[in-house]
Amino acid sequence: xxxxxxxxxxxxxxxxNRCVIACPEVFESDEYGYSVxxxxxxxxxxxxxxxxxxxxxxxxxxxxxxxxxxx
Amino acid sequence: MMNDDRIQALARDFRHHDEGLxxxxxxxxxxxxxxxxxxxxxxxxxxxxxxFDDIHRIEQDPETFAVSPGMLLPPMGNERPGVxxxxxxxxxxxxxxxxxxxxxxxxxxxxxxxxxRSAIGLLDTFAHERAVDVAARYxxxxxxVVFCELAGLPTDESGKLEDWINRIFYVRTHDYDxxxxxxxxxxxxxxxxxxxxxxxxxxxxxxxxxxxxxxxGRRLTDEELADYGFILVVAGxxxxxxxxxxxxxYLAQHPEDRAKLHEQPELVATAVEEFLRCLSSVQGMARxxxxxVDLNGHTLRKGDxxxxxFGAGNxxxxxxxxxxxIVIDRQPNPHVAFGAGIHRCMGxxxxxxxxxxxxxxxLIRYPDFSLASGSDxxxxxxxxxxxxxxxxxxx
Numbered sequence: 292x293x294x295x296x297x298x299x300x301x302x303x304x305x306x307x308n309r310c311v312i313a314c315p316e317v318f319e320s321d322e323y324g325y326s327v328x329x330x331x332x333x334x335x336x337x338x339x340x341x342x343x344x345x346x347x348x349x350x351x352x353x354x355x356x357x358x359x360x361x362x
Numbered sequence: 363m364m365n366d367d368r369i370q371a372l373a374r375d376f377r378h379h380d381e382g383l384x385x386x387x388x389x390x391x392x393x394x395x396x397x398x399x400x401x402x403x404x405x406x407x408x409x410x411x412x413x414f415d416d417i418h419r420i421e422q423d424p425e426t427f428a429v430s431p432g433m434l435l436p437p438m439g440n441e442r443p444g445v446x447x448x449x450x451x452x453x454x455x456x457x458x459x460x461x462x463x464x465x466x467x468x469x470x471x472x473x474x475x476x477x478x479r480s481a482i483g484l485l486d487t488f489a490h491e492r493a494v495d496v497a498a499r500y501x502x503x504x505x506x507v508v509f510c511e512l513a514g515l516p517t518d519e520s521g522k523l524e525d526w527i528n529r530i531f532y533v534r535t536h537d538y539d540x541x542x543x544x545x546x547x548x549x550x551x552x553x554x555x556x557x558x559x560x561x562x563x564x565x566x567x568x569x570x571x572x573x574x575x576x577x578x579g580r581r582l583t584d585e586e587l588a589d590y591g592f593i594l595v596v597a598g599x600x601x602x603x604x605x606x607x608x609x610x611x612y613l614a615q616h617p618e619d620r621a622k623l624h625e626q627p628e629l630v631a632t633a634v635e636e637f638l639r640c641l642s643s644v645q646g647m648a649r650x651x652x653x654x655v656d657l658n659g660h661t662l663r664k665g666d667x668x669x670x671x672f673g674a675g676n677x678x679x680x681x682x683x684x685x686x687x688i689v690i691d692r693q694p695n696p697h698v699a700f701g702a703g704i705h706r707c708m709g710x711x712x713x714x715x716x717x718x719x720x721x722x723x724x725l726i727r728y729p730d731f732s733l734a735s736g737s738d739x740x741x742x743x744x745x746x747x748x749x750x751x752x753x754x755x756x757x
Contacts, residue, residue: 305706308467309696312631323459324466324711346694349418349702 292335296358299326303352313347314340332358365396373400376410378645378671379535383742386645387686390674399658405436405535408648408667409660412674414681414698416658420649420670421703424451427649427668429705435648435669438530438596439538439545445590447597447705457590458708460575460582464568470711473512477716480507481723489727492754493734497747501607504720505599508712513594514567515555522551527600532743545592552591553584568594598709603744604643605713606720609634611741612641612688613725614733614749619690624729627722633690634717639697640688641741645673647701672698731755 297317299310306324310317316337317330333341338355345353372389376382382389390412393400398413411417420427432438432448443449446457463469484504488494506524510517529537529544556569564570572590575582582590613620623629646669651662662668676697677685700707707713730753733739737748737755749755 305703306462306466307700307702307706308711311467320467322466322468323462343694347696349696349698349706 292338294332294334294358295338295341295355297328297331297333297341298354298356299328300352300354301325303350305350305352307349309347309349310344310353313344317341318344326352369393369396370400373397373410374403376400376402377404377535378669378673383645384740386673386742387677390671390677391686394674394678399660401660402669406667408435408669409657409662410646410669410671411657412671412678414675414678417670417672417675417698418702420668421698421701421705424704426652426655428652429454429649431650433647433649433705435646435667436534436538438534439541439543440549440589440592441546442585442589444593444596445586446708447593451704454704456577457586460577461568461571461590461594461708464571465709465711467711470715473508473712474715474719476511477508477719478723480504480511481720483507485723485727488751492752493748493750495746495748496610497603497607497744500720500724501610501747502600502603502744504606505602505716508716509595509598512568512712514559514565514569523548523595523599526551527596528744530596531600548595549588549592552595553588556584556587556591597707598713600744601643602713602716604742605637605641605717607744607747608641608643608741609637609717609721610724610731610749611733611739611747612637614731614747616688617730617732617753619688620725620729620731622690623721624725627725629691630718630721630725632693632695634714634721635695635697636688636690636692637717638699638714639676639682639692639695640686642673642676642699643742644699644701644707646671647705670701672701727751 304326308320310326311320317333318326319329321327341355345355372392393412399411401409428450429448430450432443446454449457481504484500488499506520526544526548529540534541564574572587623633648667648669651664651666653664655662679685700710728751731749731751732753732755734748734750734755739747
């Protein structure tokens with residue numbers, strides 16, 4: 292399985308931190324509590340958690356996409 | 363036609379306080395279905411929005427749906443808008459930024475030992491009792507103890523704070539004069555606390571942060587300090603107390619969920635989200651329409667008030683399958699108990715942590731508890747919740 296690419300839209304994120312709870316391996320929060328992606332490419336072992344983070348986000352700020360074969 | 367009349371009557375009589383809460387969940391269901399946007403005659407007249415997607419859309423459009431003059435309906439009696447809750451952009455974001463680091467997840471991690479100690483300390487006070495009103499002895503004092511520690515306030519004044527907050531939130535629907543007086547008294551109390559600290563060395567607590575905060579290269583004015591301090595005090599006490607009480611109310615009546623949480627304490631975190639989704643203190647927050655706008659076939663006029671009924675949106679089946687059922691390991695759970703958009707509750711990380719820790723510690727001591735015999739407490743508010751802590755009460 293190819294990895295997935297994870298992004299947080301900084302304009303949409305309001306600091307709920309649901310993603311940090313769902314998948315602390317991939318998301319962390321900055322000093323104001325806004326989400327930052329620390330691991331943008333995620334393998335299959337963490338994919339369920341980043342999918343959960345995406346679905347848990349009340350702002351729809353997270354996108355998880357199958358990375359292209361070249362990327 | 364008959365049904366339509368009935369729905370219209372439900373809409374006109376809709377309210378998210380007092381007796382309205384007795385029937386809230388049935389009414390939400392009917393309104394989401396038959397009248398997703400409607401107009402209530404209570405509290406001076408207001409539009410309400412009950413579907414998740416509509417609530418969400420409004421939260422993402424703060425230009426059309428402003429918070430000024432206030433987010434609460436009815437208002438909480440403060441003379442000037444609360445900071446930052448009742449403030450619109452551009453000042454809103456600047457105000458938030460000065461306090462956000464105090465409520466960041468990293469900061470809450472550092473506070474967790476204190477939060478846990480506070481919970482344990484209160485549980486110890488009734489360790490030898492079997493019949494306990496856990497609202498008065500646990501749910502209400504717990505956020506108070508944590509907040510006083512966090513804000514740098516003496517806990518021996520918590521009785522005064524409790525009284526003011528009670529009159530600000532629970533009396534405003536029927537005795538607004540009392541609410542006005544309470545808000546004025548609380549404001550002058552906060553002013554005097556802040557005043558007394560101005561000459562001191564800056565302390566590392568919430569009020570210390572306020573006193574040293576800068577916006578656009580200047581310190582906050584006395585009025586800004588008082589209006590920010592007011593919100594810090596009122597926002598996180600009875601709100602958290604309510605959800606802790608309603609969580610215990612639910613668990614007292616659901617032995618299977620109690621057992622599950624006792625065996626798998628890691629599920630307390632998802633259970634907390636579920637209690638927030640279904641039994642939360644903030645059932646709705648209001649906006650003011652800044653220009654005429656259409657919403658589901660209704661025209662809302664500039665100046666109209668509109669209530670975002672979070673409690674209804676959080677049970678919307680279009681977003682949450684089997685939305686009226688509490689499923690303690692529900693995932694995903696993107697509820698808006700803390701609102702969404704730019705006004706997301708600033709204390710949400712703290713509230714979540716307090717609830718998780720308080721329930722964890724309670725369940726460690728009391729794997730089996732039940733409502734006291736003969737009691738029939740309502741799900742909402744902070745009124746007594748008498749429990750039998752050995753499970754010997756009501757079946």
